[in-house]
Amino acid sequence: MLLAQISDTHVQLPGGELDRYYDTAGHLARAVAHLNALSPQPDVVLLTGDTVDAGAPAEYARLREILAPLRAPLFVIPGNHDEREAMRAAFGADAYLPADGFLQYVVEEWPLRLIALDTVVPGEPGGRLCEARLRWLDARLAEAPTRPTVLFLHHPPFQTGMTLMDRMGLREPEGLARVVASHSQVRHVLAGHLHRPIVTAFAGTIASTCPSTAHQVALDLPPDTGLSVVMEPPAATLLYYDERADTLVHHLSYVGERPRHVLHDGQAWQLHEAPPARFRG
Ligand SMILES: [Fe+2]
Ligand SMILES: [Fe+2]
Structure with missing residues (x-):
């Protein structure tokens, strides 16, 4: 999977600041094309929040x-x-979001059981x-203790060392850590x-964050260095699950085509071929 x-x-x-500065819409279109071109195709795609910028119905459209x-x-x-x-209104027709309350749900169709969590505090x-x-x-984890499970949520439940982002992280992550630690799946x-x-x-398992499809936050680890955007390459996270071995491997897949230097074509080594010119210098 x-x-x-x-x-x-x-x-x-169109014309909003992020649209003009970072072309968030164009970047997402390229990410969609990238996911569609993956081989093998992903069985499922998760979009982990900040899907639009102001929460307006027209943005969701x-x-x-x-x-x-x-x-x-x-x-x-x-x-x-x-x-x-x-x-909820924008994605309601897809029928996986609950009709009211928090946008938390379980996806059961694949070998990995997927549990969506809603970390939103309106206005914060x-x-x-x-x-x-x-x-x-x-309760959801207690229902299926032997099914390998992936949780997904917007705010990461760990400190990153990037102080400004950490100050707007997940409040009281110990609560989630306690629940996760008590379910080994x-x-x-x-x-x-x-x-x-x-x-x-994290809590006896592994936790990660995903790059944006558009603008990235600069890696500034000295305390209180502020916050900058940097246009590092957008990427998708790919989790490759080997069902037989029950192993889950985390990859990053950078959006966009880059020149390749083929070393082996699947049949034989091709070491006599020089790399494309852009590889040098
Ligand atoms: Fe964001
Ligand atoms: Fe966010």
Whole structure:
């Protein structure tokens, strides 16, 4: 099974600041084409929040238009830039979002069981999983203790060393850590929000964040260095699950075509071929 994650698409209406500065809509269209061109195709694609920038219905309409060519089934969760009810209305026809309450749900169709979490606190950049949301997760995990499971949420449940982003992270992540640590089937926790690829140990499993499909946050580790955008290459996370071995491997798949130097064509080594000119200097 191949699971793809994209994140922080931040789609705006034409002419909005992010649209002009970072071409978030154009970047998402390229990410969709990239996912469609993957071989093998991802079985499922997760979009982990900040899907639009202001949570407006018209932004969601544009988002859906750009996502329409995506071949693999898509599942969305909200981030701090989303608006819960507008998102529910925009994706309601897909029938996986609950009719009311938090946008938390379970996807059962694949060898990896997928559990979506809603960390949104309206009006706040940071996130939270309150007792009700954690109790729901604990109950869902208790239903299928032997099924390998991936959790996905917008705010990562760990400190990154990037102080400004950490201040708007997941409040009281110990609550999630407690639930996850008590269920040994959780193989991975996928998050967004950081606009960077980060991987760490978490509560007896592995947690990671996904780059944005458009603008990335610069890696500034000295305390209080502020926050900058840097146009590092956009990427999707790919989780490759080997069912027989029950192993889950985390890859990054950079969006866009790059010249290749073929070393082996599948039949024989091709070491006499020189690399394309762009490889030098
Ligand atoms: Fe974001
Ligand atoms: Fe965010």
